[in-house]
Amino acid sequence: MKNITNKVAGGILLLAAVSEMSAAQVRINDPGRVVERNAEYRANRKIDQAVDKGFDSLEEGIGNMFKKKDKKAAGKPAESDKPNSNADAGQQPENGGNEAAGASAKTEKPTLKSYSKFDFIPGEKIVAVEDFAQDAVGDFPAKWNTNSSGEVVTIEGTEGKWLMLGPEGVFYPEFVTELPENFTLEFNLATTSEFSFYTGFLRTVIAEVGVPSKEFTKWQWYDGGKKNGVEMGLHPKDAGGSQGLAAFNVFGEDGASIMRNEKSFPAFHVPEHNVVKVSVWRQKARLRLYVDDYKVWDLPRAFDPARKYNFIAFSNHGYHEQANRYFISNLRLAVGAPDTRSKLITEGKFSTTGIHFDVNSATIKPESYGTLKDIATVLTENATVKVNIIGHTDSDGDDAANLALSKKRAEAVRAALSGDFGVDGSRMQTDGKGESEPTTPNTTPEGKAGNRRVEFVKM
Structure with missing residues (x-):
């Protein structure tokens, strides 16, 4: 079967789970x-x-x-x-x-x-x-x-x-x-x-x-x-x-x-x-x-x-x-164990790769819930803290498109924290840097994944 692409046709039956499993x-x-x-x-x-x-x-x-x-x-x-x-x-x-x-x-x-x-x-x-x-x-x-x-x-x-x-x-x-x-x-x-x-x-x-x-x-x-x-x-x-x-x-x-x-x-x-x-x-x-x-x-x-x-x-x-x-x-x-509270409140900056988006989109994937909830909890418990939410991308694709995408993703995070978790929207500003501020070289899959991130900077 070497060099033959497996074109799996429609109607495939795959694994899935449900959120309510009380009958387990x-x-x-x-x-x-x-x-x-x-x-x-x-x-x-x-x-x-x-x-x-x-x-x-x-x-x-x-x-x-x-x-x-x-x-x-x-x-x-x-x-x-x-x-x-x-x-x-x-x-x-x-x-x-x-x-x-x-x-x-x-x-x-x-x-x-x-x-x-x-x-x-x-x-x-x-x-x-x-x-x-x-x-x-x-x-x-x-x-x-x-x-x-x-x-x-x-x-x-x-x-x-x-x-x-x-x-x-x-x-x-x-x-x-x-x-x-x-x-x-x-x-x-x-x-x-x-x-x-x-x-x-x-x-x-x-x-x-x-x-x-x-x-x-x-x-x-x-x-x-x-x-x-x-x-x-x-x-x-x-x-x-x-x-x-x-x-x-x-x-x-x-x-x-x-x-x-x-x-x-x-x-x-x-x-x-x-x-x-x-x-x-x-x-x-x-x-x-x-x-x-x-x-x-x-x-x-x-x-x-x-x-x-x-x-x-x-x-x-x-x-x-x-x-x-x-x-x-x-x-x-x-x-590593994420320490949102210490890094955001004490150090003034928290960066996460745990907020995921649809391909080339600002739509947040639902598996980001745990990370967003953790950030929302810290902001709720520290009601006077204001943050700037900054989106970042890897270097794949057009520079201008990546910049625009990073800004939209930051705004989507702000909207989720406000609409789904009750954080006051006036406490959050947004920005995007596109691919301009990588933390690691964009030469490996690990490097690119690390650069697709959202930062929270205490204001």
């Missing part, structure tokens, strides 16, 4: 049940294969992993691979993508209000960004390693490139070499529509590993050598197919699981959503995991503060059919 059910796994369940997966796989082949027989090529294909759209070109100027990682076109995407486009765009329970705040400094822009479609990404296979693809109706994970393996970004006691990890996740319950979870692993380049394969699902790490699993379907599944394992020094849980919740896998965003937040021992705006886990003792975590990987199993695939994109790792 939690259960504790019995180790024996885990073994039994894996045995059931394999025993039923042949039945599942036969069903999948019934769907696949009517279609051709890699794009046929997705059902309800729009035959009229099949010949239309996919969205351009060329990154948009000053686009946030993981963004899609404002209109939800190509019109041919049909049911795959979001019917209702989430708002800041819909994310009112989302308290995630990205780390202070971006240290790694992976959007696969440097990799050719059809290749395995140059900065990753695996004991399986995979390739960079495009998905019609979404922005940029994706890594399609191959069968039963571990996928390791070699550029992650150190994880401090405070960091955040974000990435986009998608699946194919004909996804079997008997296929395994996508596991996100955070661990302490002696020599990552040699030991990363220990995180295969069936390997007993794994230790000193946290493993978070996501799956788009439970046994009934109406809910998603999340799981976690915490492994100790001897490799044994010392804490585990599994949780199901409704409407995790619905057709009107394009992409789910996964956000992981470590604060010393505490772990929080979000899927879109829903907080899946909040564990106060998941990480061992004595461990020097230095490893992130993705692990899967059970992909013997093309119909069961995971895709990841737009990985973003940031370190």
